[in-house]
Amino acid sequence: MGTALIYDEEMTKYKLLWVDPACKIETPERLTVSYEALVRNALAERCISVPVREATNSEILLVHSEEYLEAVKKTPYMTLEDLKEFTLQYGDVYFHPNIYHCAKLAAGSALQLVDCVMTERVRNGMALVRPPGHHSQHSAANGFCVFNNVAIATRYAKQKYGVKRVLIVDWDIHHGQGVQYCFEDDPSVLYFSWHRYEHQTFWPQLRESDYDSVGKEKGAGFNINVPWNQVGMESSDYLSVFCHVLLPVAYEFCPDLVLVCAGFDSAIGDPEGKMCATPEIFAHLTHLLMNLAGGKLCVVLEGGYNLTSLAQSVCQTVQTLLGDPLPRLANLSGPCRSALESLQCVRSAHRQYWSCLKHAASLPPADISTKRIKLAEEEAKTEVGEEEKSTEEKVWPEPPKRFSPPVRCASVLPDDVTRPDGCKRLGADQDVNPLTASKLKDDDCDTLSRVITLVEKMEQNEICSGLALVCDVTVAMTQVVQHLTPDPVNRVLIVCVGNGKVPSHITRDGKTLVVQINSEETEDQNSKYYIPVFLKKGCSDTSGFMHAVFGLILPLGYEYDPNLVLLVRMPDSGVCDAVWQQLTGLLQSFAKGHTLVLMQENEKAFVGPTTSVLLGDPAPPLENRQAPNTEDLNVVERLRDRLQVNWNLLQTTSECTG
Numbered sequence: 001m002g003t004a005l006i007y008d009e010e011m012t013k014y015k016l017l018w019v020d021p022a023c024k025i026e027t028p029e030r031l032t033v034s035y036e037a038l039v040r041n042a043l044a045e046r047c048i049s050v051p052v053r054e055a056t057n058s059e060i061l062l063v064h065s066e067e068y069l070e071a072v073k074k075t076p077y078m079t080l081e082d083l084k085e086f087t088l089q090y091g092d093v094y095f096h097p098n099i100y101h102c103a104k105l106a107a108g109s110a111l112q113l114v115d116c117v118m119t120e121r122v123r124n125g126m127a128l129v130r131p132p133g134h135h136s137q138h139s140a141a142n143g144f145c146v147f148n149n150v151a152i153a154t155r156y157a158k159q160k161y162g163v164k165r166v167l168i169v170d171w172d173i174h175h176g177q178g179v180q181y182c183f184e185d186d187p188s189v190l191y192f193s194w195h196r197y198e199h200q201t202f203w204p205q206l207r208e209s210d211y212d213s214v215g216k217e218k219g220a221g222f223n224i225n226v227p228w229n230q231v232g233m234e235s236s237d238y239l240s241v242f243c244h245v246l247l248p249v250a251y252e253f254c255p256d257l258v259l260v261c262a263g264f265d266s267a268i269g270d271p272e273g274k275m276c277a278t279p280e281i282f283a284h285l286t287h288l289l290m291n292l293a294g295g296k297l298c299v300v301l302e303g304g305y306n307l308t309s310l311a312q313s314v315c316q317t318v319q320t321l322l323g324d325p326l327p328r329l330a331n332l333s334g335p336c337r338s339a340l341e342s343l344q345c346v347r348s349a350h351r352q353y354w355s356c357l358k359h360a361a362s363l364p365p366a367d368i369s370t371k372r373i374k375l376a377e378e379e380a381k382t383e384v385g386e387e388e389k390s391t392e393e394k395v396w397p398e399p400p401k402r403f404s405p406p407v408r409c410a411s412v413l414p415d416d417v418t419r420p421d422g423c424k425r426l427g428a429d430q431d432v433n434p435l436t437a438s439k440l441k442d443d444d445c446d447t448l449s450r451v452i453t454l455v456e457k458m459e460q461n462e463i464c465s466g467l468a469l470v471c472d473v474t475v476a477m478t479q480v481v482q483h484l485t486p487d488p489v490n491r492v493l494i495v496c497v498g499n500g501k502v503p504s505h506i507t508r509d510g511k512t513l514v515v516q517i518n519s520e521e522t523e524d525q526n527s528k529y530y531i532p533v534f535l536k537k538g539c540s541d542t543s544g545f546m547h548a549v550f551g552l553i554l555p556l557g558y559e560y561d562p563n564l565v566l567l568v569r570m571p572d573s574g575v576c577d578a579v580w581q582q583l584t585g586l587l588q589s590f591a592k593g594h595t596l597v598l599m600q601e602n603e604k605a606f607v608g609p610t611t612s613v614l615l616g617d618p619a620p621p622l623e624n625r626q627a628p629n630t631e632d633l634n635v636v637e638r639l640r641d642r643l644q645v646n647w648n649l650l651q652t653t654s655e656c657t658g
C-alpha cells in the first residue's frame with residue numbers, strides 16, 4: 001500500500017494584502033517550495049496523487065459555529081477595507097478574497113487524506129495545505145488559521161468510519177489551542193502538543209497551554225501539553241519527549257488512527273520557533289508513529305516559515321512515509337535542563353492518568369510554574385516587541401541522501417523453509433566470500449558464512465536488513481560481532497530477547513552494546529555495555545516489555561547510534577508475535593535500517609511476520625494493554641536511575657543533571 005500526497009496550487013492563491021509584521025511570514029511560497037522540493041527529490045512521483053476537494057458546510061460545522069461560517073462566507077465579496085476591518089476581530093491572522101476558498105480546500109484535503117487511509121486505498125499520506133488550522137476555534141480565526149483542518153478531520157473520521165480512538169500529535173512549535181478546546185473533554189481523542197512557551201511569554205501566551213492542562217472531566221489525561229521554556233531545543237530534547245512521554249502513552253491509548261498537525265516551525269532556522277532540531281528529526285518522529293494504528297497515519301501541514309528547513313523537513317517526512325531507511329542522527333547530546341524540567345512536569349501531571357507513568361517522579365523542586373508568573377511580570381515591564389537579540393542566521397548541513405539499498409531484505413534460511421516473497425534468499429554459494437567461509441570453524445559453518453556474507457552486504461549497503469535461522473543464536477551473534485568489531489567505525493547494538501547466556505567478552509571493547517530483556521536475574525556484569533532488563537513475567541508481559549522498549553532501548557539506541565542492529569531471539573523467549581514485530585519495526589530507527597534478525601531454526605513460524613516488518617509493513621497494533629505490573633515498572637525506573645549517568649537520553653527528571 002502506498003503513500004498519498006495531496007496538494008493543489010490553488011491554495012497558493014491568497015496572501016497578505018497589507019502591512020502586518022505578525023503575518024508577513026505566512027506566504028504562498030511556503031507551499032510551492034515544499035511541493036517543488038518533493039518533485040525535485042523524486043518523492044512526489046512515488047506518492048499516490050489524491051485530488052483536493054472543498055469541505056462542505058456540514059463538515060466545517062463539525063467544529064465551527066454557523067455564525068462564524070456565515071461571516072467567513074462573506075469575505076470573498078469584501079473590499080480591502082472591509083477585509084482589514086473583518087480581520088481586526090481576530091488575532092494574528094489575515095483575510096483575503098480567496099482565503100475562504102483555500103480554507104475549504106485545506107480542510108477538504110485533510111478529509112480526502114482520512115478517506116484514502118480509512119478505506120485502505122493508501123497506508124498513510126501527507127496533505128500540503130494552507131491556510132493552516134490548529135489555532136482556529138469554534139467561532140474564531142487565529143494564528144493564520146481559518147478552519148481547524150485536523151479537528152474537522154478527527155470529527156469526520158469518528159462520524160464516517162466509527163473510529164473509536166484518535167491520536168493527534170502536534171509537533172508544530174505553537175500550541176494548537178484550537179484543537180485542545182475542541183477535544184479537552186473527549187477521552188476518545190488524545191491530543192499531544194509541544195510548543196514554545198517561555199513561561200507563558202511566547203504567543204499565544206495562554207495559561208492553558210501549560211503542562212497542567214491535562215484535559216477536563218471525562219477528558220482528563222487526554223490532553224498532553226509539553227511547554228518549551230527556552231528556545232534552542234535540539235533533536236535530543238524532542239526524542240526524549242517521544243520516548244518518555246508520547247510513545248508510552250500513545251501505545252497505552254492504542255489509537256485506531258493517528259493524525260499529525262505537522263508544523264515545521266519546530267525545525268532549525270525557523271524565525272518563530274528559534275529551535276535547533278535539524279530536518280532529519282522529522283524522519284524519526286514520523287517513523288516512531290508508523291507502527292501505531294496499523295500504520296494509519298495522516299500528516300497535515302500546519303506552520304513552517306523558513307523556506308529551506310521547511311522544504312527539507314517536508315521531504316524527510318514524506319520519504320519516511322514511503323518507507324525509505326532513516327538517516328542516522330549524529331551526536332545526540334541528551335536533553336537540556338529546561339527540557340528535563342518540562343519532561344518531569346508533564347510526566348508528573350499525567351502520572352494519575354496513565355499506568356505507564358505511574359512511577360514518574362513528582363514535580364521538580366522549583367516548580368517551574370512559579371517561574372512563569374515571575375517571568376510574565378518581568379516581560380510585562382520590558383517594552384513589548386523588542387527585537388530578539390540574536391538574529392544571526394542559523395546554518396545547518398543539508399540532510400544526507402537517503403537511498404534504499406537494492407535489496408530491502410535478505411534471508412539465510414534452511415532449505416526446507418519457504419522464503420517470504422519480497423525477501424531475497426542469500427544462499428547461492430557464489431555469494432559467499434570464501435575467505436570468510438574458511439575463517440569460520442563450526443558445524444554450522446555453512447549457515448554462519450552466509451550470515452557473515454549477509455552482514456558484509458549490509459555494510460556495503462547492497463542489502464538493508466536481514467534475517468537468519470541458525471542452529472545457535474549465541475554462536476551466530478558472537479561470530480557476527482567478531483567479524484565486525486575490528487573495524488573502528490563499527491558499533492553494534494544487540495537486543496537479546498529472552499533468557500540465555502550472552503558471552504561477556506563481546507561487550508568488553510565498547511564496540512558492542514547489549515540489552516537483554518529476560519525473565520531471570522543474570523549476574524550483573526555491571527558493565528556500561530551490557531544491560532540486563534529483568535522482567536518478572538519476562539517477555540510475555542506486553543506492557544512491561546514495551547515499557548522497556550520506550551524507556552530504555554530506544555533512548556539507548558539513539559544515544560549509542562550503532563551502524564548495525566542485531567535483534568536476537570533467544571530460545572523459548574516467550575515473546576508474542578505482535579510485540580516482536582513492534583520491536584523489529586522500532587529498531588529500524590537505527591543504523592539506517594540495517595537490522596539483522598537472528599532466530600533459532602525451530603522458530604520458522606516467525607519468519608513471515610518478521611520479514612513483513614523488515615520489508616516496511618507496519619507492525620499490527622497491540623491489543624489494548626493492561627497496566628504494566630509494578631515490579632517491571634520499578635525495574636525500568638531503577639535501571640534508568642543507575643544508567644543515566646552514562647546515558648543522558650535515559651534522564652527524565654531535572655534533579656539528576658550535575
Ligand SMILES: CC(O)(O)NCCCCN
Nearest residue numbers: 092132143174203302303
Ligand atoms: C500555524 C502556526 O502555528 O504556525 N501559526 C503560528 C501563528 C503565530 C502568530 N504569532
Ligand SMILES: [Zn+2]
Nearest residue numbers: 172174263303
Ligand atoms: Zn506554528
